[in-house]
Amino acid sequence: MQQKNIRNFCIIAHIDHGKSTLADRLLEATGALSEREMAAQVLDQMDLERERGITIKLQAVRLNYRAEDGQDYILNLIDTPGHVDFTYEVSRSLAACEGALLVVDASQGIEAQTLANVYLALENDLEIIPVINKIDLPGADVEKVKTELEEIIGLPGEEAILTSAKEGIGIKEVLEAVVKRIPPPQGDASSPLQALIFDSHYDAYRGVIAYVRIVAGQIRQREKIKIMSSGKVFEVTEIGTFRPEMTAADVLSAGEVGYIIAGMKNVKDTRVGDTITSAENPAPEPLPGYRRVNPMVYCGFYPVDNADYESLKDALEKLNLNDAALTYEPETSEALGFGFRCGFLGLLHMEIIQERLEREYKLALITTAPNVVYRVNLTKGGTVLIENPAAMPKATEIASIEEPFVKAKVIVPHDYVGPVMELCQEKRGVFVNMEYLDPNRAVLTYEMPLSEIIFDFFDLLKSRTRGFASFDYEFLGYRESKLVKVDILINHEVVDALSFIAHVDRAYPRGRQLCSKLRTLIPRQMFEVPIQAAIGQKVIARETVKALRKNVLEKCYGGDITRKRKLLEKQKAGKKRMKQVGNVEIPQEAFMAVLSID
């Protein structure tokens, strides 16, 4: 197939605006899958994704399409994850395309993620085709969305395609627009090979499968290839395209999208954004834009039952095979024993991993409250990165502490501007500006510490705006803040897994709140248990869990021994889910309690 008959495109949208349904319809309309073959929303393959209605792992599919001009085209649709945690991945899959369908919900209009994605697409010089979806819904206001497109993004509203992916309306028009409006790929097939990795996944039988866009040159079976960032060389065992199942091919040429299997054992060998070239005739330069993504959020995973440590390690290893962004290091907590400190791109990423460990690997885990990475400048000179609050150096050794800041954009109806500003201020946000998208909706921009966002910002934002706000953020950099470490002592012992870092102005109330929260979570023991919060040696809050005084079954169940037994077994089972710290039994929820204060 000639380059002029290839189109590479992706779909970008705010969550729930109908991206996956549109993708399904395009597959159906081009015969890539018959209706019967389609499980709902083929592109989202993981159960978790289907449940949450979001795309986490990217997928790609090749569509064959005979256009109205009578010619046959290959349309490569590259799906993108729809969450801020995965912004870098999105940017790399956009880099693999020449155009993007921008899907906007006809009743919701432009949202925070829509904007974030549009900016990414513009950075990558993509041709953007606006699609106004869900026009069949009663609340649809096509004219209003057209105006928004023009005024907010500067796209001609009248060029927007009107669709209802659910009802199959406008699908043909979308396909024609992809052919007519998105430019064919450029790139010289005779140049040295440059293949952009936009995703990869680990297959137990075939090793790593790299998803690539051939930007220049060609790749063939059994060719020796080189990963440009690492210099590692592999021999190609198979190349091919997604139709949507993997179909082997002899050659992939500039402009095409496909996969490469080359005996790579770990997705770390094929990091997103990296360039694959030919080992014998390498390209002089890698493709621009590659960077190592670093975890932004950390937390500790500990098996409830210490005997599960090895299983947890195996599970993390397996997940890591498919997720280069996940990091994990063994860690020992005095309170929780042996576990792992894990790094994630964001909170969602963390929740996904946690859920997969619990569901797919059936592990009972204690998760410590997530925290960001702090940069601590020491008085004796030098800087250390702190991924675990418990590891914070003594106050006397610290010259200053820096924490990551983000630029947060909240789009919100006019009526909620006040509450959102209040919330951002509570969360130590620094106001940057406010712009009105239309008379009714404003974009608020704040600079905020990431640590405040990973607490309960999403939930609070949702509840204070009745779900009307949309939110997105990007990393700004590290800034100095007045931070202190707060320790929690239970029965006079520091429980390292409960230590947290807070702004000095908030340390006292947070300490107090956490103590009183813990008092409700820690069941009464056979003795009185004091709970204290302390900064250094100084106790700033204290609560007491009173001793268990009476727990005796004085009722006669007659011969129903089974019932007595069940009652006691229930009591015992509750204890089993707890962690013994010193003499005190602490339930799992306690280690996450720091999240639900404020």
Place this chain on the structure above:
Amino acid sequence: MNTSVYIHIPFCKAKCIYCDFLSYSCSPEAPLVQNYLQALLKEIRLSGQKLQQAGIKVGTLYIGGGTPTILTPQQLEMLFSACRRHLPLNNPEWTVEANPGTLTAEKIGIMAKNGVNRISLGVQDLCNERLAMLGRLHTADQAEQAFLSCKKNFPVVSVDLMVGLPGQAEADLLATLAQVCQWGPQHLSLYGLMVEEHTPLAEAVNSGAVTLPAEEENLAMFWAARRFLSAHGYEAYEIANFARKGYWCRHNLTYWRNLPYLGLGLGAHSFWQRQRLVNTDKMQTYLALLEEDVLPVARRQSVSRRQEMEDTMMLGLRLREGVSFASFASRFGIDLRDVFAVQIERLLQLGLIECTHGAVRLTATGLPVANYVFAEFLEV
């Protein structure tokens, strides 16, 4: 060899607000009651044959409910004579649970004549207001009258009282105890009120309509009652049971010593040949099965040796005498201190149990938190 038999009468005039036992509120003249008795009589006959064949005699017989004394004199006569005819009684301790509101001279006469020698009288409290609030259908005076009649006709009368009732203060409880002690029962059971799910009491507590004594008050009453009864010659031989010397309830000892027993009637439980058996709790099924001469067992579960050892601890520790090393060893062929070494070590350290007089038993510290101790012995 002797065993124990329990017979369940699942009928009450009205249900008390705290009760979650299996019982229907209806009149004894209802056809349901008549049908039930027919079926029950058959179960008694079938079980009696089983016992005869095994050469096992009945050492204790306990008729409970519900309210057994709701039955008419004729029905009682029928039930008792069936027991005497079909069960291989061996001069048993024969208890009937009685409700002061349903007891009459005629019924007392029938019970005494048939060989009932122990009455467990559900007095619960002597505050009329509280009795009414709990849904009890008798007054304090009626309870006293019932007690006195029973005392004249039976060698042993036991009184059931409740602790931790709404609005009950320590002084109330002690006054009740003083009065009951004057009556002079040989045996007393002191049950803590438990709020069971799906009872009117649970609703009232959840809605705030009823307030129960706080834990500290309950604890204080628990100890005050024990002190009082001990001073009046009642030994606390079990967590909730008190008796004058020689009047321990032999039937309940069967449960606490984890020995075999048969339960007859709707939803009754048995422990027989290392199995826990439960009769169906569905009335229609119960009637239909016995119509076909089939024992109405709905569930049966083998008890593993480990489980039997755990049960022996959990039940035996309820008794003041505890679990004796010798009896455990002769039953299981192993020392309980080897089986439960870790648990015993931990509980000794916490001061909740002691190993003295050849037995393991609860200490005064362990007694009010006995559930914690029992749970330690269970493998979950």
